[in-house]
Amino acid sequence: xxxxxxxxxxxxxxxxxxxxxxxxxxxxxxxxxxxxxxxxxxxxxxxxxxxxxxxxxxxxxxxxxxxxxxxxxxxxxxxxxxxxxxxxxxxxxxxxxxxxxxxxxxxxxxxxxxxxxxxxxxxxxxxxxxxxxxxxxxxxxxxxxxxxxxxxxxxxxxxxxxxxxxxxxxxxxxxxxxxxxxxxxxxxxxxxxxxxxxxxxxxxxxxx
Amino acid sequence: xxxxxxxxxxxxxxxxxxxxxxxxxxxxxxxxxxxxxxxxxxxxxxxxxxxxxxxxxxxxxxxxxxxxxxxxxxxxxxxxxxxxxxxxxxxxxxxxxxxxxxxxxxxxxxxxxxxxxxxxxxxxxxxxxxxxxxxxxxxxxxxxxxxxxxxxxxxxxxxxxxxxxxxxxxxxxxxxxxxxxxxxxxxxxxxxxxxxxxxxxxxxxxxxxxxxxxxxxxxxxxxxxxxxxxxxxxxxxxxxxxxxxxxxxxxxxxxxxxxxxxxxxxxxxxxxxxxxxxxxxxxxxxxxxxxxxxxxxxxxxxxxxxxxxxxxxxxxxxxxxxxxxxxxxxxxxxxxxxxxxxxxxxxx
Numbered sequence: 001x002x003x004x005x006x007x008x009x010x011x012x013x014x015x016x017x018x019x020x021x022x023x024x025x026x027x028x029x030x031x032x033x034x035x036x037x038x039x040x041x042x043x044x045x046x047x048x049x050x051x052x053x054x055x056x057x058x059x060x061x062x063x064x065x066x067x068x069x070x071x072x073x074x075x076x077x078x079x080x081x082x083x084x085x086x087x088x089x090x091x092x093x094x095x096x097x098x099x100x101x102x103x104x105x106x107x108x109x110x111x112x113x114x115x116x117x118x119x120x121x122x123x124x125x126x127x128x129x130x131x132x133x134x135x136x137x138x139x140x141x142x143x144x145x146x147x148x149x150x151x152x153x154x155x156x157x158x159x160x161x162x163x164x165x166x167x168x169x170x171x172x173x174x175x176x177x178x179x180x181x182x183x184x185x186x187x188x189x190x191x192x193x194x195x196x197x198x199x200x201x202x203x204x205x206x207x208x
Numbered sequence: 209x210x211x212x213x214x215x216x217x218x219x220x221x222x223x224x225x226x227x228x229x230x231x232x233x234x235x236x237x238x239x240x241x242x243x244x245x246x247x248x249x250x251x252x253x254x255x256x257x258x259x260x261x262x263x264x265x266x267x268x269x270x271x272x273x274x275x276x277x278x279x280x281x282x283x284x285x286x287x288x289x290x291x292x293x294x295x296x297x298x299x300x301x302x303x304x305x306x307x308x309x310x311x312x313x314x315x316x317x318x319x320x321x322x323x324x325x326x327x328x329x330x331x332x333x334x335x336x337x338x339x340x341x342x343x344x345x346x347x348x349x350x351x352x353x354x355x356x357x358x359x360x361x362x363x364x365x366x367x368x369x370x371x372x373x374x375x376x377x378x379x380x381x382x383x384x385x386x387x388x389x390x391x392x393x394x395x396x397x398x399x400x401x402x403x404x405x406x407x408x409x410x411x412x413x414x415x416x417x418x419x420x421x422x423x424x425x426x427x428x429x430x431x432x433x434x435x436x437x438x439x440x441x442x443x444x445x446x447x448x449x450x451x452x453x454x455x456x457x458x459x460x461x462x463x464x465x466x467x468x469x470x471x472x473x474x475x476x477x478x479x480x481x482x483x484x485x486x487x488x489x490x491x492x493x494x495x496x497x498x499x500x501x502x503x504x505x506x507x508x509x510x511x512x513x514x515x516x517x518x519x520x521x522x523x524x525x526x527x528x529x530x531x532x533x534x535x536x537x538x539x540x541x542x543x544x545x546x547x548x549x550x551x552x553x554x555x556x
Contacts, residue, residue, distance in 0.1 A: 007551035048550050055546035059554070062537045064528035 008045040011065035017042045017208030018069045018113070020057055020092070022050035026075050026120075028185040029129050033198045034205040042208055043069075050076060054091035061096055069113040072096060073208045075201075077120050077128035080159040089117050105204050118204045129201075130164040133181065136195035137171060146170045209303045209464075209496045213253055215534075217288035218296040219245035224534040230523035231490050232497040234470075234510055237527035238556045242534050243500040244378075244468055246527065250498045251466050253300030254373055256310050256342040257366040260353040263312075264362070269377055276360050279314070279336040283355075286312075292338075308344045315339040315352075342366055373464035374456040378472050380448035382440060387426055389459040391418055398458060405454040406430070408481035409446050409474075416451075445473030453482070457489050464496045471503040479509035487513050491521070504555060511544035528556050 011018075019042050021027045027046050031039050045060060047053040053076065060066060074092055078085045089102050098115045100108045104123025107116035121131035137143050146167055157163035172179045175190060184190040212227035221242045233250075235243045248266055252259055267274065267282055274281040284290045295313020302308075315337045335356040340363075342349050351363035393399045399416055406413050415431035428440040428451070440451055449472060456465060474482065490497050501507060507524055514522040524539040539547070539554060547554045 008553075010553060045552070046550070052546060052550055055543060056550055056552070058543055059539075059547055059550070059552045062526075062539065062543070064526075064530065064535045064537060064556075 009043055011043060011060075011063050011068060013065055013068055015068055015070045018060060018066075018072045019044040019075065019205070019208060020047065020053060020060065020072065021045075021075045022047050022053050022077065024048075025181045025185070026077070026129055028182040029133070029198075030075065030201070030205055032185045032191075033193050033202050035202075038206050038208075042205070050079075050088065053088065054095050057092045057095035066113075071107060071113045071208045072115045073107075073204060074115070074117040075120065075129075075204075076117065077161070078123075078126050079128060080126050080161045082126065085119060089119065092117065105200060107207060116204065116207070118201055120201065122200065126160045127164050128161055130161075130168045130181070132197045132201065133184075133191055134164060134168055134171075135197035136191045136193070138190060138192055142171060142174055146174070210250065210253060210300050211303050212301045213246075213249060214297075214299040215246065215249045216297040217291065217294055218249055218298060219286060219288065220529070221245050221249075221534050222288050222532050224249075224527070224536055226525055226536040226538065228523065228538045229496075229525075230540075231495075231521035232486065232510070232514075232523070233499065234507060234522065234524045235498070235500045235527065236502070236507060236524060236555045238529075241527040241529050241556060243527060246525075247466050247468055247498055247500055249298050250300075250464070251373065251375060252310055253298050253308060254464055256308050256344065258362075259310055259312055259340045259342070259351070260338055261362050261365075264360075266375075277355050277357060279334070279355060283314075283336075283338065306345055308342065310340065310342050312338055312340045373466060374460055376452055376456055376465065376467040378469040380445055380452050380473060382428065382448060382452065386452060386455050387418065387428065389455045390416065390428060393455070393458055394418065401458040402451065402454040405481075405485055406447065406450050408478055408485075409450050446475060446478060449473040450478070450482070453486075457486075457493075457495070460493070460495060462494050464498065467497070467499045470499045470501050471506045476505045476509075479503075479506050480513060483510045483513035484517075487517050487519055487522075491517075491519060502555070507544060507555070508548045511541045511548065514541040515545055524554070526554055526556055 019030060021030065021044060024046060027044050030044065045056055047056040053074065076085060076088065086102065093102060093115065096115050098108055102117055105116060105118050107114040120129045121127045149170055150167055155163065157166045168181065172181065172184050172190065179190065209231065211229050215221050215224045219242065220240060224242065224246065235246055237243050252262060255262055263286055264276055267286070271282070276282050284292055287296055292314035295311055297309065297311045299307065299309040338353040340351045340353070349366045351366055353363055354361045390399065393402065402416055403413060412432045412434050413430050414433055417429045417431060417437065418426050419429050420426045429437040430440055430443065431437055440448060471479065486497060489495065510522055520541065522541045524544050526537045526539065528535045544554065
């Protein structure tokens with residue numbers, strides 16, 4: 001009897017793009033915006049927590065079929081602490097034997113495989129993929145209501161990233177069937193997946 | 209202790225290099241990836257003074273029907289693609305950077321023509337010879353093993369101060385060696401070490417005895433709280449396996465231990481105490497372990513135990529057969545633990 005497949009799929013022995021993400025929401029978003037053709041050529045490994053991502057990169061780099069990876073893309077959220085996020089990126093790059101300084105969304109040329117890191121939302125601001133999703137919501141009237149709710153609640157979140165998560169959770173809770181982000185990204189009517197807010201990340205995935 | 213090994217043209221391995229070995233080395237990989245071959249290579253690298261005798265012993269276990277004097281049946285499978293003329297090479301480096309290189313190949317049968325071969329018709333029974341060359345640092349020694357239809361003549365042991373060590377095969381085997389070892393332990397009052405370990409499998413066991421009820425053969429009996437004395441051979445495979453591990457480790461001081469398919473016969477609940485015991489014993493007694501397994505539970509139990517004990521000396525060596533090379537990837541306990549956490553398959 002063959003073993004059931006593990007959650008992160010094994011690497012194929014043909015060229016592929018490898019995407020390392022910090023969690024399930026990031027994986028779902030990438031799958032939703034990449035398009036079937038692009039996604040079909042990628043192998044995505046989910047770290048199940050951002051702090052695991054350097055070890056995930058280390059495990060990937062040791063896989064005997066890692067040599068077939070033409071590129072490695074890493075999707076991380078900035079969250080609230082840019083210094084910690086950059087330290088995490090350095091650990092990931094070290095695990096992938098990349099010595100070139102980090103540049104958001106850019107694949108390091110010359111490395112085999114080429115390696116790029118996308119620090120959401122845009123490599124500059126604190127936050128996460130939630131910030132991208134917030135821009136792409138389909139219902140502006142509901143968005144306006146949630147804005148009012150946040151003000152009415154006294155803007156309780158102490159950081160920008162938490163505020164963004166709280167806003168998005170409130171928006172998703174007001175759907176006909178309350179949703180979590182990963183559910184909302186499944187064949188979504190909640191988000192405009194072709195929205196320009198997703199274009200930089202889409203381009204990053206297409207470059208893998 | 210070995211820190212690295214290079215293997216060329218040995219059994220199914222065309223070329224393999226492993227470095228960064230630890231005190232406890234757990235070898236994983238798919239079927240036919242070369243796990244047992246690497247285990248044998250480690251054994252040879254540490255015991256270069258009696259290479260062909262060790263190989264003969266291993267071949268008898270692998271293929272009990274083959275006759276040692278029959279070169280093609282018995283000896284040829286030792287060489288990659290059965291190319292005995294090319295031979296194999298194993299090079300081990302220890303923690304003091306001391307290098308030992310072993311090469312073994314079939315040499316001209318002309319060399320083997322001794323008086324014993326007179327009268328043997330050519331083609332009826334071919335005389336053969338295996339030349340083993342061992343280079344230990346700058347010292348080179350040769351040993352010739354000769355064979356014909358009349359038998360095999362092994363060379364005297366080389367004088368290389370080899371470490372030795374105990375080989376524990378994949379299926380439990382209680383032989384005179386284990387009985388002698390237990391007898392020695394009992395004489396020194398150290399049989400409690402074995403009981404401590406066996407209790408992980410059956411907490412009803414309170415003692416171990418060597419008895420000869422028929423007056424002839426001595427056998428091992430376990431004293432249990434419920435059933436009294438029970439012959440070990442009548443107990444389950446797991447119990448025999450635990451006894452074998454325990455007795456081998458208890459009699460081994462500073463010598464490496466080689467265990468093939470460690471999980472065989474063991475319930476998963478025994479794996480954690482087994483690794484606790486191995487980690488502690490290997491650390492306290494400075495014993496290097498080389499172990500193969502197919503079991504993910506076994507790998508994860510090892511990583512968990514080494515983490516609990518804050519011991520960094522576990523290495524998990526994954527073998528993958530590729531074209532012209534077997535690739536070895538070495539994981540430390542943190543990466544093994546991370547793989548378990550994230551569901552990443554590391555067994556190949």
